[in-house]
Amino acid sequence: MSRANSRQMKLGAFLMAGGHHIGAWRHPDAVAEAGVDIDHFIGLAQMAEAAKLDMIFVEDAAAIRERNVNIASQAARSTGFEPLSLLAALAVNTSHIGLVATASTTYNDPYGLARTFASIDQLSGGRAGWNLVTSASELEAENFVSSGLRPHAQRYERAEEFAAAATAVWDSVDAGAYVVDGNVYVDPGKLHPVDHRGTHFTAAGLLDSPRSQQGRPVMVQAGASDAGKNLAARTADVVFTAAQTLEEGQEYYADLKARMPSFDREPDDLKILPGVSPIVGRTESEARAKYDALQELIPDEVGVALLASYLSVKDLSQYPLEGPLPEMPQTDGIQSRQQLIIDMGRRENLSIRQLARHFAGARGHWQLIGTPAQIADELEERFYAKAADGFNIMGALFPAGLEDFIILVIPELRRRGLFREEYEGRTLRENLGTRIPARGA
Amino acid sequence: MSRANSRQMKLGAFLMAGGHHIGAWRHPDAVAEAGVDIDHFIGLAQMAEAAKLDMIFVEDAAAIRERNVNIASQAARSTGFEPLSLLAALAVNTSHIGLVATASTTYNDPYGLARTFASIDQLSGGRAGWNLVTSASELEAENFVSSGLRPHAQRYERAEEFAAAATAVWDSVDAGAYVVDGNVYVDPGKLHPVDHRGTHFTAAGLLDSPRSQQGRPVMVQAGASDAGKNLAARTADVVFTAAQTLEEGQEYYADLKARMPSFDREPDDLKILPGVSPIVGRTESEARAKYDALQELIPDEVGVALLASYLSVKDLSQYPLEGPLPEMPQTDGIQSRQQLIIDMGRRENLSIRQLARHFAGARGHWQLIGTPAQIADELEERFYAKAADGFNIMGALFPAGLEDFIILVIPELRRRGLFREEYEGRTLRENLGTRIPARGA
Numbered sequence: 001m002s003r004a005n006s007r008q009m010k011l012g013a014f015l016m017a018g019g020h021h022i023g024a025w026r027h028p029d030a031v032a033e034a035g036v037d038i039d040h041f042i043g044l045a046q047m048a049e050a051a052k053l054d055m056i057f058v059e060d061a062a063a064i065r066e067r068n069v070n071i072a073s074q075a076a077r078s079t080g081f082e083p084l085s086l087l088a089a090l091a092v093n094t095s096h097i098g099l100v101a102t103a104s105t106t107y108n109d110p111y112g113l114a115r116t117f118a119s120i121d122q123l124s125g126g127r128a129g130w131n132l133v134t135s136a137s138e139l140e141a142e143n144f145v146s147s148g149l150r151p152h153a154q155r156y157e158r159a160e161e162f163a164a165a166a167t168a169v170w171d172s173v174d175a176g177a178y179v180v181d182g183n184v185y186v187d188p189g190k191l192h193p194v195d196h197r198g199t200h201f202t203a204a205g206l207l208d209s210p211r212s213q214q215g216r217p218v219m220v221q222a223g224a225s226d227a228g229k230n231l232a233a234r235t236a237d238v239v240f241t242a243a244q245t246l247e248e249g250q251e252y253y254a255d256l257k258a259r260m261p262s263f264d265r266e267p268d269d270l271k272i273l274p275g276v277s278p279i280v281g282r283t284e285s286e287a288r289a290k291y292d293a294l295q296e297l298i299p300d301e302v303g304v305a306l307l308a309s310y311l312s313v314k315d316l317s318q319y320p321l322e323g324p325l326p327e328m329p330q331t332d333g334i335q336s337r338q339q340l341i342i343d344m345g346r347r348e349n350l351s352i353r354q355l356a357r358h359f360a361g362a363r364g365h366w367q368l369i370g371t372p373a374q375i376a377d378e379l380e381e382r383f384y385a386k387a388a389d390g391f392n393i394m395g396a397l398f399p400a401g402l403e404d405f406i407i408l409v410i411p412e413l414r415r416r417g418l419f420r421e422e423y424e425g426r427t428l429r430e431n432l433g434t435r436i437p438a439r440g441a
Numbered sequence: 442m443s444r445a446n447s448r449q450m451k452l453g454a455f456l457m458a459g460g461h462h463i464g465a466w467r468h469p470d471a472v473a474e475a476g477v478d479i480d481h482f483i484g485l486a487q488m489a490e491a492a493k494l495d496m497i498f499v500e501d502a503a504a505i506r507e508r509n510v511n512i513a514s515q516a517a518r519s520t521g522f523e524p525l526s527l528l529a530a531l532a533v534n535t536s537h538i539g540l541v542a543t544a545s546t547t548y549n550d551p552y553g554l555a556r557t558f559a560s561i562d563q564l565s566g567g568r569a570g571w572n573l574v575t576s577a578s579e580l581e582a583e584n585f586v587s588s589g590l591r592p593h594a595q596r597y598e599r600a601e602e603f604a605a606a607a608t609a610v611w612d613s614v615d616a617g618a619y620v621v622d623g624n625v626y627v628d629p630g631k632l633h634p635v636d637h638r639g640t641h642f643t644a645a646g647l648l649d650s651p652r653s654q655q656g657r658p659v660m661v662q663a664g665a666s667d668a669g670k671n672l673a674a675r676t677a678d679v680v681f682t683a684a685q686t687l688e689e690g691q692e693y694y695a696d697l698k699a700r701m702p703s704f705d706r707e708p709d710d711l712k713i714l715p716g717v718s719p720i721v722g723r724t725e726s727e728a729r730a731k732y733d734a735l736q737e738l739i740p741d742e743v744g745v746a747l748l749a750s751y752l753s754v755k756d757l758s759q760y761p762l763e764g765p766l767p768e769m770p771q772t773d774g775i776q777s778r779q780q781l782i783i784d785m786g787r788r789e790n791l792s793i794r795q796l797a798r799h800f801a802g803a804r805g806h807w808q809l810i811g812t813p814a815q816i817a818d819e820l821e822e823r824f825y826a827k828a829a830d831g832f833n834i835m836g837a838l839f840p841a842g843l844e845d846f847i848i849l850v851i852p853e854l855r856r857r858g859l860f861r862e863e864y865e866g867r868t869l870r871e872n873l874g875t876r877i878p879a880r881g882a
Contacts (some may be wrong), residue, residue: 002841025626032621036650037565038533062553064647078627079619079650082560088529089564092479111584112503112548119523122477123530123837142645143552146638178520180473186519197587204583206505209520 002293004358007411009269009383009418010390011433012240013048014057015041017080020277021362022306023297034398035080042093044399051406052420054431055098055129056090057220057240057392058083062107063139071305084116088207091124098428100220100238106155107135107144110165110196117217118170118209126213126427129221131240134159136312152335156227158200163194163219163235165203171217172206214427215436224252233259238272240392242337242365243274244344254439269434271389272328274382275365277396278375280404287369292390294396295357303356311338311358321353336365365394376412383418384402450824450859451712451831451873453681454489456482457500458521460838461718463747463801470841476521476540483534485840493848493861496570497531498661498681498833501623502578503548512746523808525557525691539573539869541543541570541661541679547596548576548585551606551637552644558658559611559650567654567868570660572681577599579754593776597668599641604660604676604815606637606644610623611645611657656877657867663692664778674700677711678875681833683778684715685785690828710875712830716806716825718837721845728810735837736798744797751800752779762794778805804833813849821859
């Protein structure tokens with residue numbers, strides 16, 4: 001127990017409408033139109049907070065998720081709240097849990113986005129986090145620019161400048177700058193106007209709110225390319241990642257943490273949280289039955305279309321379902337996810353249908369099916385083996401999937417000293433234990 | 442009473458941190474750091490809702506409001522929530538009142554902004570409104586573009602295209618498109634992908650949420666230039682305006698409503714709400730004392746700096762305080778407000794100090810000081826004289842200024858049949874009585 005006391009898991013609840021499983025909306029326990037049901041989201045966030053989870057996490061794309069509306073519809077991920085307005089609504093219905101949303105550096109401006117996250121930080125008392133993405137979807141590009149999706153390298157170059165400018169905006173106001181004592185409103189010595197004039201952006205003013213209670217909103221990233229890992233090593237407090245195997249997890253973990261010293265950061269200032277989709281049963285067969293019931297809800301055409309979208313290719317329907325993936329050209333989409341799927345197909349010798357069904361369940365993430373002890377064993381192994389600092393829990397079906405994890409697995413993790421009994425603080429940064437960056441860092 | 446029954450006032454509560462009066466934050470009843478106190482805003486919104494007001498309204502600039510931080514600080518308007526996240530937080534704490542926020546067509550993209558307002562519409566059950574502005578402040582421009590503030594005509598050209606694209610995004614999904622019955626998720630015949638490829642923007646997809654419960658978010662505008670009035674006549678449900686005199690109000694009202702038929706719209710589909718700052722007392726002298734107490738809280742340098750900012754000039758401090766305004770060149774700032782100030786100075790022969798103190802109180806809007814009956818008389822006169830369809834109430838100090846209006850003036854308006862006893866519906870559009878635009882209109 002002593003080693004557990006010195007290092008505990010950080011846990012996020014990755015929320016997604018009716019569930020991460022692609023067939024979740026067809027399940028008898030599904031919440032109808034979960035994506036735009038705010039009471040559903042408030043219930044999930046409050047449940048996660050009662051269990052002392054570090055954060056809720058929401059993904060985003062500024063577009064529907066699939067060009068073929070018949071399939072998009074089945075994917076059931078094409079309607080939802082815009083994440084920052086969702087976070088604001090959750091902020092006033094929670095008190096301790098971190099609130100992390102995805103936002104794009106390609107379709108926003110740093111001043112505008114930095115002030116919105118600062119606003120959510122004020123609304124929540126220092127619990128906001130920004131999952132920085134560069135947006136790899138063509139459907140998003142079509143909603144914004146006539147020239148289509150920008151190349152990977154160009155998106156990351158813009159993201160680097162975006163992160164620097166946004167950080168400078170947050171750092172333009174020191175703690176205690178706003179005095180507001182009836183005579184003095186502000187201490188001008190505590191204001192440091194930004195003077196960012198870069199290739200992509202200009203930002204030359206002051207943040208229009210007080211400094212965040214947690215210093216800066218927490219920075220989350222998921223980049224797995226070389227450019228993505230460098231950006232994360234330099235700027236991220238949390239990295240959300242996908243790893244199918246222990247070895248993949250260890251390799252990624254070691255690589256990313258090793259990059260940090262060259263950016264003058266301690267490895268412990270960045271928490272690596274792989275995604276995991278746990279299907280929990282009181283017995284192994286109960287867990288397996290839950291999983292099978294979900295897998296039966298995936299029509300082949302939906303699974304294959306989703307797989308094509310993960311691979312950033314237009315269509316896979318011309319290939320035999322029982323055959324292997326064809327050779328894939330590298331695209332400008334999310335390269336790490338393409339590679340993960342291709343690797344898994346080869347490693348486990350899976351057909352297109354098998355790959356499609358697998359990825360339709362956990363969306364490219366680690367799938368665990370078992371009893372609370374079995375699942376805790378697996379998580380504990382990866383935690384101590386330095387493949388993870390914690391996990392982003394992806395319920396297959398909401399609310400049941402999150403509820404099962406909280407009721408059945410969290411107590412098991414606590415018995416092992418692997419997870420907190422109480423929040424350490426009120427801000428997300430305090431609970432994560434990542435240090436408030438100095439101004440200008 | 443019979444004519445009142447057929448037409449009643451629409452009333453908004455224009456919220457602003459500690460109050461619209463520039464000295465509000467120095468007042469003994471001020472709420473410290475009101476701009477980032479969400480409980481303060483929730484209290485105001487719930488108070489306005491209990492009184493059955495049509496909407497709360499918040500302004501915006503994506504920047505601090507004054508270059509000189511010593512004066513900005515005194516202005517006490519430079520810190521606050523970003524308006525859309527504020528609206529989202531208020532949406533889940535109210536049930537009937539409309540929620541209107543200002544957002545810029547110059548520093549946003551139509552798909553991104555349309556989906557955020559659609560999200561707030563879903564969060565609130567059809568109560569969102571967008572106050573479209575083109576952003577006239579140089580301080581905002583410096584946070585976004587290296588080339589500085591764009592000329593007035595260019596901003597309006599972009600705004601026209603922005604409004605058309607955003608409307609098309611909202612109209613891309615019909616009511617009832619998302620079936621979600623366990624077998625069918627969406628009816629593809631009810632989806633109408635946008636195909637906007639214009640000068641400034643591309644938007645070529647579908648809105649990622651169901652159609653708004655009120656058809657589309659309500660469109661609010663405040664433009665007073667010729668270009669601004671045409672945009673409003675074509676697209677606005679509500680126009681927020683400033684009129685010092687009855688005649689100014691009538692002239693604006695007649696002009697704007699006369700422009701509507703050429704856009705195939707009925708005059709009653711647009712509600713004109715001038716701003717008014719009422720200082721209410723149970724007696725005239727009590728009201729006057731409240732006003733004087735606020736006016737004493739305006740240091741000359743603050744009032745003059747604010748006046749300069751309203752006139753979009755850098756500085757007025759080189760002119761004698763007791764003398765008249767100098768001749769002003771036309772700028773690329775808000776032309777209507779410049780003219781209103783210049784006209785008032787000439788009409789009432791006011792010195793720079795007098796103008797500064799006047800505008801520091803009601804920020805260019807109509808100032809009323811009196812008993813509930815006196816204030817109701819004035820509002821009633823302008824309402825029946827076709828200078829207004831209602832008013833946007835600008836409390837000088839919050840919460841007291843709004844509370845006084847609600848407790849003292851609203852009952853008087855109700856006695857006269859001028860204001861509702863109960864909400865007509867659950868959506869903002871139902872309560873305003875403006876028709877749901879047909880798709881493509």
